[in-house]
Amino acid sequence: MIEFITQNFVPLMFGGLLAFLLTGIPVAFGLAATGLVFGFLGMEVGLFGSTMFQALPLRIFGIMQNDTLLAIPFFTFMGIILERSGMAEDLLETVGQVFGPLRGGLAVAVILVGALLAATTGVVAAAVISMGLISLPIMLRYGYNRTIATGTITASGTLAQAIPPSLVLIVLADQLGRSVGDMYAGALVPGLLLVGLYLAFIAVVAIVKPDWVPALPPEARIYREDNGASGHKSLLALLAICGAAGWGWAQVHESIMNPWMERTLPAPGDEVVIMSMTVASFLALGLAMVNRVLKMGLLSKLAERFTFVLIPPLVLIFLVLCTIFLGVATPTEGGAMGAVGALLMAMSRGQINRRLMNQALDSTARLSCFVLFILIGSTVFSFTFNAADGHIWVEHLFDNMPGGAMGFLIVVNLLVFVLGMFIDFFEIAFIVVPMLAPVAEKLLPELLPEGYPADFALVWFGVILAMNLQTSFLTPPFGFALFYLRSVAAKKDYKDRVTGEMIPAVQTSEIYKGSIAFIVLQLIMVAVVIAYPSLVSGDGAQATKIDADQALEQMMGGDTPQAEPSMDGLEPAGAASEPDPMDAFKDMEKPTESK
Numbered sequence: 001m002i003e004f005i006t007q008n009f010v011p012l013m014f015g016g017l018l019a020f021l022l023t024g025i026p027v028a029f030g031l032a033a034t035g036l037v038f039g040f041l042g043m044e045v046g047l048f049g050s051t052m053f054q055a056l057p058l059r060i061f062g063i064m065q066n067d068t069l070l071a072i073p074f075f076t077f078m079g080i081i082l083e084r085s086g087m088a089e090d091l092l093e094t095v096g097q098v099f100g101p102l103r104g105g106l107a108v109a110v111i112l113v114g115a116l117l118a119a120t121t122g123v124v125a126a127a128v129i130s131m132g133l134i135s136l137p138i139m140l141r142y143g144y145n146r147t148i149a150t151g152t153i154t155a156s157g158t159l160a161q162a163i164p165p166s167l168v169l170i171v172l173a174d175q176l177g178r179s180v181g182d183m184y185a186g187a188l189v190p191g192l193l194l195v196g197l198y199l200a201f202i203a204v205v206a207i208v209k210p211d212w213v214p215a216l217p218p219e220a221r222i223y224r225e226d227n228g229a230s231g232h233k234s235l236l237a238l239l240a241i242c243g244a245a246g247w248g249w250a251q252v253h254e255s256i257m258n259p260w261m262e263r264t265l266p267a268p269g270d271e272v273v274i275m276s277m278t279v280a281s282f283l284a285l286g287l288a289m290v291n292r293v294l295k296m297g298l299l300s301k302l303a304e305r306f307t308f309v310l311i312p313p314l315v316l317i318f319l320v321l322c323t324i325f326l327g328v329a330t331p332t333e334g335g336a337m338g339a340v341g342a343l344l345m346a347m348s349r350g351q352i353n354r355r356l357m358n359q360a361l362d363s364t365a366r367l368s369c370f371v372l373f374i375l376i377g378s379t380v381f382s383f384t385f386n387a388a389d390g391h392i393w394v395e396h397l398f399d400n401m402p403g404g405a406m407g408f409l410i411v412v413n414l415l416v417f418v419l420g421m422f423i424d425f426f427e428i429a430f431i432v433v434p435m436l437a438p439v440a441e442k443l444l445p446e447l448l449p450e451g452y453p454a455d456f457a458l459v460w461f462g463v464i465l466a467m468n469l470q471t472s473f474l475t476p477p478f479g480f481a482l483f484y485l486r487s488v489a490a491k492k493d494y495k496d497r498v499t500g501e502m503i504p505a506v507q508t509s510e511i512y513k514g515s516i517a518f519i520v521l522q523l524i525m526v527a528v529v530i531a532y533p534s535l536v537s538g539d540g541a542q543a544t545k546i547d548a549d550q551a552l553e554q555m556m557g558g559d560t561p562q563a564e565p566s567m568d569g570l571e572p573a574g575a576a577s578e579p580d581p582m583d584a585f586k587d588m589e590k591p592t593e594s595k
Contacts, residue, residue: 002046005041005045005047006045006046006047009038009042009388010385010388010390010393012038013034013384013385013390016034016037016038017030017031017034017431020033026373027374027377027423027424027427028370028373029373029377030377031374031377031380031381031430031431032376032377034381035377035380035381035382035383035384035385036053036380038384038388039053039384039387042387042388052387053383055383056380056383059379060376060379060380063372063375063376063379066174067330067332068170068173068174068330068331069170069174069371069372069375070332070335071165071180071331071332071334071335072167072170072171072335073335073365073367073368074332074336075165075167075170075335075338075339076167076363076364076367076368077339077342077360077361077364078120078335078339078342079120079126079342080359080360080363080364081339081342081343081345081356081360082313082342082345082346083117083126083127083130084351084356084359084360085342085346085349085351085352085356086349086351087120087313087345088113088117088126088127088130088131088134089130091113091116091117091309091310091313092109092110092130092131092135093134094306094309095109095113095306095310096109096138097222097302098232098235098302099112100215100220101215101232102206102215103206103213103214103215104202104205104213105215105216106135106138106139106142106144106213107139107144107148107149107152107205107213108202110131110135110139110152110153111152111156111195111198111199111202112195112199113131113156114127114131114153114155114156114159115156115159115163115191115195116310116313116314116317117130117131117157117159118159118161118162118163118166118191119165120313120316120317120342124157124158124160124161124473124481124484125157125480125484127156127159127160128153128154128157128158128481128484128485129484129485131153131156131157132153132484132488132489133488135153136149136150136153136485136488136489137490137496137503140503140506141496141498141499141503142214142220143211143214144212144213144214145209145213146506146507146514147514147517148202148205148212148514149514150485150489150506150510150511150514151516151518152518153485154473154474154481154482154484154485154511154514154515154518155198155474155481155518155521155522156198157473158470158473158474158481159191159194159195159470161425161466161470161473162187162190162191162194162467162470163187163191163192164183164185164187164188164191164321165184165317165320165321165331165334165335166187166466167371168425168466168470169183169184169187169462169463169466170183170331171371171430172433172462172465172466173462175429175430175437176433176437176459176462177458178455178459178462180324180330181324181325181327181330182456182459183459183462183463183466184324184325185268185270185325186456186459186460186462186463186536187463188270188274188321189270189535189536190463190467190525190535193525193528193535194467197525198518198521201517201518201521223300223301223302225300229300230300230302231300231302231303233300234298234303235302235303235306238284238287238299238307239284241287242281242283242284242287243280245279245280245283246276246277246280247276249275249279250276253267253271253272253276254266254267254272257271257326261326270325271322271325274318274321274322275322277318278315278319281311281314281315281318282315284311285307285308285311285312285315288303288311291304292304312345312348316338316341316342316345317338320334320335320337320338321334323337370426371426374427374430375430377430378431378434381431385435391435391438394436394438394439395438395442398411398439404446405444405447406447408439408440408443408444409447409461409464409530410530412436412440413464413465413468413526415432416428416432417468417475417523419432420468420469420471420472420475421472421476421477421478421479422477423472423478424480425469425472425473428469428472429469437461440457440458440461441454441457441458444457444458444460444461445457447533448460448533449533449534452533452534456536459536460529460533463536464526464529464536467522467525467526468522468526471519471522471523474518474519474522475515475519476512476515481515482511485511486508486511489506489511490503490506491505492505493505
């Protein structure tokens with residue numbers, strides 16, 4: 001019996017975890033219980049030394065000291081303050097008026113607002129519920145196809161998982177031992193491409209089935225000039241001026257920023273894009289404020305409304321990302337700045353009160369404690385798992401897999417996709433990712449294009465998993481976004497307050513069917529990121545390689561290399577600056593002849 005337990009310890013450990021979870025015990029406590037029970041069992045059968053758990057308090061204390069995890073409550077607080085202050089309602093109304101005259105315009109507005117809410121709130125529940133309460137009745141009122149309407153809302157709400165600053169990316173960076181700045185920069189282009197894929201899908205639907213996505217009727221367009229004009233020309237002129245300013249900044253970005261940062265390398269593309277958009281946003285806001293103060297009347301009502309509603313949250317998120325990408329602030333500091341900015345925006349709207357603050361602080365504390373307890377439970381589990389050389393056991397599972405590294409990547413994504421149907425993305429990130437990370441670090445560098453450093457393999461892997469984990473909110477039977485929309489969608493037939501017509505209730509089957517097309521789009525995006533790693537690493541990988549070569553030349557020449565602030569200089573979230581106490585205990589306590 002002892003020999004059987006010793007030889008099959010890791011599979012038995014997985015079976016024990018499954019047994020604990022099937023009892024209904026919370027995941028955090030199930031993980032910790034599995035780690036402790038099998039740790040003591042391993043000591044009884046002589047697999048571990050009797051002092052193995054002496055290092056566990058140091059490991060847990062290290063979690064409590066992890067400054068990077070502070071970014072989670074900061075970004076959560078920022079998102080809740082912005083969402084509760086009525087920003088989502090204003091955005092949906094304004095952007096809906098801008099695109100409403102087009103077929104599919106309301107769906108386009110929902111997708112764009114979903115992307116903006118993803119970048120500002122980062123909370124899927126808030127985004128889906130807000131858009132479900134505001135946009136769904138309007139889309140049903142004007143004859144939108146129900147599966148398109150529900151699918152657009154649920155899918156747009158899940159963009160919070162893929163677009164920085166995302167809580168999923170923070171957790172994955174911590175578990176993979178890479179910097180949050182690298183993960184944010186890597187996910188930026190794939191996230192924007194996914195938004196573009198959603199918009200392209202709506203455009204195709206508008207061409208093939210125009211009656212599924214009708215335009216807003218003239219009587220529903222509320223922002224009109226005194227002469228009856230819609231005001232779109234004024235808005236297009238403002239966007240053209242600001243776009244030209246952003247393009248101009250992109251041309252001079254390096255000449256301005258490189259001397260200030262004492263940098264000789266070319267500026268990363270994501271940094272240039274974000275800075276250019278920041279300049280364009282500031283210019284739009286400045287022009288609108290001058291127009292209003294001086295009463296110049298150069299902007300239409302629609303253009304002015306669009307600017308004052310859309311630009312402030314854009315400026316806030318661009319400033320947060322700029323400070324992170326430039327290396328001026330860590331993600332934790334960027335999150336703190338975002339939280340302060342959200343408070344200032346809510347104060348400017350007159351929405352700050354004691355009730356709002358209590359709700360925001362309570363929700364932030366709940367989510368932060370939830371994440372921390374799962375992380376502690378997964379640490380106890382991985383403590384015993386690693387002591388039993390579980391990572392070697394996992395690696396052996398993929399030794400003879402057809403396809404090598406690519407086969408590993410495909411199987412892992414299928415595994416994560418299936419697990420996402422049943423368990424939460426936090427649980428997948430804390431349980432599955434630490435087991436796969438050592439194998440990914442060993443196998444995936446061979447799939448990177450020539451010239452890319454091996455370190456970027458885990459950044460690429462993390463972005464792929466983030467895109468995949470996004471589908472967990474849409475996949476039946478336990479897709480949370482589906483449940484969020486179900487909770488606010490009409491359960492009974494109701495009389496529309498504008499048209500006076502009876503609107504049939506939204507069926508659960510319609511919500512589930514609506515998610516299918518967007519799940520396919522997300523999986524297509526996962527395949528694209530796998531096929532083209534340069535979408536993730538981009539200029540950052542090349543810059544890292546050049547930087548290392550230059551530093552080596554300087555050292556050989558006797559010069560001391562200058563430290564260059566950049567996002568690559570941020571300390572990896574999961575990398576410990578001191579030796580892991582677990583390693584010392586493993587070497588000292590593991591019996592040499594017990595296996």
